[in-house]
Amino acid sequence: MSAARTDLRLGFIALSDCAPLVVAKEKGFFDAENLNVDLSREASWANIRDKVTMGALDGAHMLGPLPLAVNLGVCGEPARLIAPMSLNLNGSAITVSAALAQAMRDADPQGMSARPRTARPLAKVVAERRARGEPPLTFAVVFPFSIHNYELRYWMAEAGVDPDRDVRIVVTPPARMADRLAAGAIDGFCVGAPWNVQVVTEGRGEILIYAAELWRVGPDKVFGVTEGWAERNPEVLMAVLRALIGAAAWADVPDNRPELAAILAHPRYVDAPEEVVARSLLGSPPYALGEPGPEGLDYLIFDRYAAGFPWRSHAVWFLTQMVRWGQIDPATDIAAAAEAAYRPDLYRTAAADLGAPTPLVDEKVEGLHASAWTLDEATAPIAMAPDVFFDGRKFDAAQPLKYAAGFDIGRLKA
Amino acid sequence: MKVLIIDPDEARAALVAEGLADVKPLEVHRVSSFEEVEGDLPRLAPDVIVIACESPDRDTLESLREANAGNPRPVVMFVDRSSPGLAEAAVEAGVAAYVVDGLSAGRVRSVLEVAMSRFGLMQKLRADLHKAQADLASRKAIERAKGLLMSERGLSEEQAYRLLRKLAMDTGRPIGAVANDLLTFAGVLKGDDR
Numbered sequence: 001m002s003a004a005r006t007d008l009r010l011g012f013i014a015l016s017d018c019a020p021l022v023v024a025k026e027k028g029f030f031d032a033e034n035l036n037v038d039l040s041r042e043a044s045w046a047n048i049r050d051k052v053t054m055g056a057l058d059g060a061h062m063l064g065p066l067p068l069a070v071n072l073g074v075c076g077e078p079a080r081l082i083a084p085m086s087l088n089l090n091g092s093a094i095t096v097s098a099a100l101a102q103a104m105r106d107a108d109p110q111g112m113s114a115r116p117r118t119a120r121p122l123a124k125v126v127a128e129r130r131a132r133g134e135p136p137l138t139f140a141v142v143f144p145f146s147i148h149n150y151e152l153r154y155w156m157a158e159a160g161v162d163p164d165r166d167v168r169i170v171v172t173p174p175a176r177m178a179d180r181l182a183a184g185a186i187d188g189f190c191v192g193a194p195w196n197v198q199v200v201t202e203g204r205g206e207i208l209i210y211a212a213e214l215w216r217v218g219p220d221k222v223f224g225v226t227e228g229w230a231e232r233n234p235e236v237l238m239a240v241l242r243a244l245i246g247a248a249a250w251a252d253v254p255d256n257r258p259e260l261a262a263i264l265a266h267p268r269y270v271d272a273p274e275e276v277v278a279r280s281l282l283g284s285p286p287y288a289l290g291e292p293g294p295e296g297l298d299y300l301i302f303d304r305y306a307a308g309f310p311w312r313s314h315a316v317w318f319l320t321q322m323v324r325w326g327q328i329d330p331a332t333d334i335a336a337a338a339e340a341a342y343r344p345d346l347y348r349t350a351a352a353d354l355g356a357p358t359p360l361v362d363e364k365v366e367g368l369h370a371s372a373w374t375l376d377e378a379t380a381p382i383a384m385a386p387d388v389f390f391d392g393r394k395f396d397a398a399q400p401l402k403y404a405a406g407f408d409i410g411r412l413k414a
Numbered sequence: 415m416k417v418l419i420i421d422p423d424e425a426r427a428a429l430v431a432e433g434l435a436d437v438k439p440l441e442v443h444r445v446s447s448f449e450e451v452e453g454d455l456p457r458l459a460p461d462v463i464v465i466a467c468e469s470p471d472r473d474t475l476e477s478l479r480e481a482n483a484g485n486p487r488p489v490v491m492f493v494d495r496s497s498p499g500l501a502e503a504a505v506e507a508g509v510a511a512y513v514v515d516g517l518s519a520g521r522v523r524s525v526l527e528v529a530m531s532r533f534g535l536m537q538k539l540r541a542d543l544h545k546a547q548a549d550l551a552s553r554k555a556i557e558r559a560k561g562l563l564m565s566e567r568g569l570s571e572e573q574a575y576r577l578l579r580k581l582a583m584d585t586g587r588p589i590g591a592v593a594n595d596l597l598t599f600a601g602v603l604k605g606d607d608r
Contacts, residue, residue, distance in 0.1 A: 044472035046491075050510070054502045075476070077493050077501070144477050171477035173470035185449075 005036045006236050011048050011060035012039060014270045015174060016193040016280055017088040017221045018061045019260060020302055024247035026263050032246075033239035041269070044173065045143045046076065053079040053226060058233075059240065061087060062224035065318040067341040069145040072328055082230055083222035084346035085241055086314070087248070089307045090212040091220050091280070091300040092148050093196040094155060096188035097181050100125070100137065101206040101288075115294075116213035116390045119159035126166045139163075140172035140180065140189040147211070147220050150321040152190040155214060157409035158391045164325075164411070175271075181205055192220065193280035193300055194272050201276050206288040209390070212298050215366070216386045217305055219314035222342075230346070241350035245308055249356075252303040257281045298385055305385045306359050306375065308347065313363035313397035315342040320395075320404040326411030334400045357382050367394035415517065417525055418451065418460035419444040420469055426536040430464065433528040440525075448474050456486060462522055463489065463512040464529045467505065475512050487514045492526065494519045500526070507533045552590025559593035562600055 012018040021039060024030045030037045040057060042048050049070060051057040067081035096104070105112045107128060108121035126137065141149040153163040163169055172180055177189045178199045188205075189196075199205040211218050223244060230237050251260050261278035264270045270277055279285055284292035285299050293299075301307045315338035322328040344362045351358040357380035364375075367389045375382040389395075395403055405412055417434060419442065421427040427444040434442050443458060445451050448471035451458055465472055478489040492511040494500050496519060504510060507530040513522055556578065563574035578596070582589040 043468050043470045046472040046476050046510070047467050050501075050505050054505050056502075056505055076491060143473050171474045173473060176470065180449075 005034050006239070008035055008037045008058045008236070008240070009056075010037055010039055010240075011042045011051055011057040012269075013042060013045065013048065013061055013174070014272075015061075015091075015195070015221075016264055016270060016277060016300060017091050017302075018269065019251045019264060020087050020223070020244045020248040020308075021061055022263060022269050023251050023260065024243040027247065027250055029243040029247045029250070030240075033243045035236070035239055035243060039269075045146075049076050052081065052224060053077065055226075055229075058229060059223060059225035062222050063143055063146045064219045064222050064314060065145040065147070065150075065322065066143075067222065067224050068315060068318055068337055069322070069327070071341055072322075072332060072337060074322075074328055075145055080227040081224050081341060082227050082343050082346075083224050083310050083315075083341055084230070084237065084343040084350075085223045085244055085308050086219060086310045087221040087223055087244075087302070087308075089217045089220060089301040089305065090210070090298060092151060092190055092192045092211040093207045093285075094152055094188065094190045094209050094214075095177075095181070095196045095199055095205045095207050097184070097186075097205050098203070099184075100187045101208075103128075117208045118390070119156045119161050122156065123159045123161050126161055130166075136166060136168050137187040138168045138170060138185070140170050140177060140186045140191075142174050142191055143171060144327065145318075145322070147218060147318075148190040148192070150318070150325075151211060151214055151218070153325060154321070155209060155390075157407060160409070162409050178202065178204065193285075194270060194277045197280045197285055198272060198276050200286045200288055201279065203289045207286070207293075210285065210293065210297060210299060213390060215389050217298065217301065217307075217384075219311070219317070222310060227340075230343075237346065238350050238353065241347065242353055245303075245351060245354055245356060248302040248308050252301065252307075301385075304383070306357075306378070306382050308351075309359050310342045310344050310347055311359075311362070311364060312338045312342050312344065313366060313395070316363070316397035316400050317366065317395055320400045323401070323404040324407060324410040324412050330401060330404070330412055338397075352379070363397045365394060365396050367392070415439065415462065415521060415525075416441045416443070416458065416460045418458060418463045419465075419529075420446070420448055420463065420471055420475075421466040422446045422469055423466060423536070426466070426533065429536055430529050430532040433532045434525065437524055437528060447471060459487070459514075461514055461517050462492070462525050463514065464525065465510050465512065466533075467508045467510060472510060489514055492519075492522050494523050494526075497523060504530055508537075509533050548590075552588070552593070555590050555593040555597060559596045562596065566600075 012021050025037055025039055048060045052060050067083050069075035070079050070081050103125045104121035107124035111121040156163045174191050174195045177191050177195050180186045182204050261281050262274055265274035265277045284295050287293050319334045323330050348358050357378050359378045361377045366387050369387050371386050373384050375384050419427045419430055431442045431444055475489055489512045492513045509529050511526045560574040563569050578589055582592045
């Protein structure tokens with residue numbers, strides 16, 4: 001007979017990148033590990049944070065920067081959270097209203113025909129509006145400590161738009177973005193699937209750039225637990241990670257994607273039309289109505305290219321953006337903060353149980369590979385995707401402050 | 415002290431507001447979503463914001479932790495370190511509090527405690543109502559099943575009830591559920607599924 005089942009309560013937010021948790025539940029990966037998991041849909045990242053730190057949830061789907069920010073005491077009550085696994089790469093996009101897209105096209109038709117699309121047309125619109133004495137444009141993100149916030153800021157600043165001075169950035173819940181855009185309360189936003197594609201499908205906005213174009217394989221969500229919970233439940237944690245690794249691999253099999261879309265679309269999970277969820281998981285996601293994106297864009301990745309591995313260099317990159325935008329003190333010990341939160345050691349142990357190839361290094365230099373490459377520093381060679389940034393920058397986690405100070409626009413005084 | 419209640423559940427918000435009427439001096443404003451007061455926040459100038467955890471607006475509130483032109487008074491989550499377990503209890507009750515200025519912890523705590531108790535009360539009221547509705551539905555099913563047994567099998571009311579009770583005991587299920595099954599199967603036999 002099997003051992004007693006372990007009851008767990010895990011939280012998630014209604015976004016397509018909660019897929020590994022949902023698949024583990026619906027396709028039997030938790031069952032196979034003798035885990036009886038109750039998935040709890042939460043209304044906010046603040047709820048996720050508080051419920052995990054206070055023990056009302058055993059673990060949750062989290063924004064990658066969230067454990068770092070909580071541990072550093074800049075987001076809610078300080079606690080010790082760890083990320084032993086990454087749940088996905090890419091998935092978000094920068095979307096603007098149809099009206100702003102038109103204004104950008106009028107101001108800079110050439111810039112609006114180039115891909116990847118930079119924020120230069122936006123810079124022109126911002127300058128025109130200022131000359132006319134109009135209020136600044138408003139953009140929304142889902143949380144201050146999120147890839148979405150950093151991605152939007154990075155993209156704007158590259159073209160000389162200061163995200164703090166030239167536009168207004170506000171926080172809006174993901175599922176409310178579309179309505180606020182339609183109502184004119186916001187002019188654009190950066191959010192994860194399927195809420196970005198939803199607006200395009202309804203013809204109310206355009207996607208200017210996908211995360212996969214901005215940084216070919218950028219980090220996004222993680223699975224997070226408290227350090228204390230991980231220490232008290234080492235075997236349960238391994239069982240959860242094995243289930244999630246198996247589920248992520250299932251979710252990346254192209255033939256499984258239609259079924260994945262159907263599962264995620266359910267009211268219990270993402271609660272969005274199945275065809276909208278499917279568009280961000282299959283084939284070419286759209287830029288605008290009748291304008292499909294490039295075929296083969298790695299729009300949302302769960303498992304390929306070592307996607308589940310919680311790279312310390314991803315944590316350091318998030319920390320450099322927190323420094324850059326004045327969220328944390330530049331004197332913060334960045335290496336120590338990354339090391340305390342991102343736990344590749346735990347991932348490696350779980351992956352070894354499954355015999356899954358795993359990186360043997362904790363960091364990689366980002367932006368070096370313009371084409372596909374192979375990671376040989378792994379238990380078995382791993383096929384990796386190009387990892388370039390759209391502005392051609394490189395990021396070396398060994399020199400975080402130099403990187404953070406190396407941008408023309410930022411709140412860091414070097 | 416001015417309190418802003420954000421709760422998509424209007425009945426519950428009213429219950430909290432009513433409970434807060436005893437905490438004086440106090441001015442209570444309630445909305446179902448932060449959007450309703452966003453532009454108006456400087457004028458409303460709440461000292462405490464009580465928000466239901468099921469509202470997606472918590473993240474927006476969290477982003478107001480820095481003072482700026484549109485938001486001259488920063489908003490921070492209220493955590494009372496002198497009352498261990500209070501934050502956990504609040505999360506358990508499904509409510510969070512944010513303070514806008516350096517109010518005394520005791521005054522904020524009394525507001526949060528009222529909100530927590532009213533959230534708990536609302537949950538109990540809803541549970542009671544749900545149970546009452548379920549009981550009523552179950553009683554109706556039993557009556558109909560009895561009537562069916564009386565007409566189809568020629569039993570007396572007493573006999574019909576005893577048969578239902580026996581079926582419930584034999585299968586270890588509530589009598590209302592057995593009655594429902596009987597009605598469903600009888601419907602199928604009569605061809606109601608077509």
